[in-house]
Amino acid sequence: SLPKRVLVEDLQAYVEDQLDNQEISTKAYNYMKYNSWEKIEAWISTMASANPSLVSKQVIGTTFEGRSMTVLKIGKQSSSTKPAIFLDCGIHAREWISPAFCQWFVKEALETYGSDAQMTSLLDQMDVIVLPVFNIDGYAYTWSNNRMWRKTRSRRPSSSCVGADPNRNFDAGWCTTGASSNPCSDTYCGSKPESEMEVKAVADYIRLNHSNIKAYLTVHSYSQLLLFPYSYTFQLAAHHSELLQVAEGAAKALRSLYGTRYTSGPGAATIYPAAGGSDDWAYDLGVKYSYTFELRDTGRYGFLLPESQIKPTCMETMLAVKYIAAHVLENLY
Numbered sequence: 001s002l003p004k005r006v007l008v009e010d011l012q013a014y015v016e017d018q019l020d021n022q023e024i025s026t027k028a029y030n031y032m033k034y035n036s037w038e039k040i041e042a043w044i045s046t047m048a049s050a051n052p053s054l055v056s057k058q059v060i061g062t063t064f065e066g067r068s069m070t071v072l073k074i075g076k077q078s079s080s081t082k083p084a085i086f087l088d089c090g091i092h093a094r095e096w097i098s099p100a101f102c103q104w105f106v107k108e109a110l111e112t113y114g115s116d117a118q119m120t121s122l123l124d125q126m127d128v129i130v131l132p133v134f135n136i137d138g139y140a141y142t143w144s145n146n147r148m149w150r151k152t153r154s155r156r157p158s159s160s161c162v163g164a165d166p167n168r169n170f171d172a173g174w175c176t177t178g179a180s181s182n183p184c185s186d187t188y189c190g191s192k193p194e195s196e197m198e199v200k201a202v203a204d205y206i207r208l209n210h211s212n213i214k215a216y217l218t219v220h221s222y223s224q225l226l227l228f229p230y231s232y233t234f235q236l237a238a239h240h241s242e243l244l245q246v247a248e249g250a251a252k253a254l255r256s257l258y259g260t261r262y263t264s265g266p267g268a269a270t271i272y273p274a275a276g277g278s279d280d281w282a283y284d285l286g287v288k289y290s291y292t293f294e295l296r297d298t299g300r301y302g303f304l305l306p307e308s309q310i311k312p313t314c315m316e317t318m319l320a321v322k323y324i325a326a327h328v329l330e331n332l333y
């Protein structure tokens with residue numbers, strides 16, 4: 001008979017080893033799931049290295065616990081500085097749909113550049129600077145310890161309570177209304193404006209680039225609102241009527257997809273007075289088109305929005321963001 005020889009001692013080990021590339025190359029990134037910070041961090045690097053002609057990344061700071069804060073700048077390369085839109089997600093740790101939207105926005109921008117006329121002209125003429133997770137330490141903590149955590153994770157010797165509310169920590173009527181000076185409160189304004197490293201990093205970046213930044217969009221959840229300044233005062237913003245008109249147009253575009261209803265208006269009158277927010281701060285710095293999104297839903301699931309709603313929420317929100325971006329592009333200042 002023919003001579004026999006064992007080529008493979010343990011075939012099962014080979015079966016397992018063929019999958020050693022895990023998700024990196026075998027499975028596409030899953031935009032319809034909530035992703036951990038570790039996954040988002042790897043995704044940020046992949047997005048930049050896989051799309052060098054359209055995406056660049058820049059570290060803008062470090063969190064209290066030492067994580068790198070990286071923005072993705074999306075847009076066609078240009079020799080001169082382009083006008084830009086700054087988009088951040090995940091200021092509040094437990095609002096998981098928010099980082100999911102920033103990831104969706106980046107994916108959609110890259111997938112539709114060159115085929116969707118609106119996205120193409122947007123990215124040809126402007127840059128969108130995306131901070132996928134603002135409050136990374138808090139976000140990681142909602143995965144590891146407490147799903148309902150809101151604040152940063154900073155510690156100070158003067159209190160045993162942890163963190164401050166990043167959206168009460170900006171220098172805009174700081175701690176005068178709708179914020180707490182008690183470090184144990186969920187709306188603690190911090191020890192001083194920009195006491196939180198994450199807030200300081202974003203404020204420094206926007207200050208440095210503020211002559212190019214024409215719009216500031218910040219994404220929260222939940223309540224289905226599109227808010228604009230002011231929240232630290234009931235006084236109307238100098239550009240109130242234009243801001244309202246653009247918000248209503250954006251809400252109408254959003255509603256056209258699935259009928260989801262958004263309310264728009266100035267923060268103080270529409271949700272509640274609350275000082276120290278990023279939208280008011282950016283507006284007073286001179287970024288006229290400054291908006292806070294409060295995504296789905298209106299309270300049925302709240303922060304625990306099911307993953308099955310990630311795609312429809314992101315798709316409808318894209319329409320609103322693109323509406324605002326188109327208005328900004330037609331009204332550069």
Ligand code: 0X9
Binds near residue numbers: 221231280
């Ligand atoms: O209170 C907030 O920071 C936001 N609502 S949330 O439920 N996501 O916490 C609203 C922010 C509105 N803008 C300002 N207060 N400046």
Ligand code: ZN
Binds near residue numbers: 091092095220221
């Ligand atoms: Zn929020």
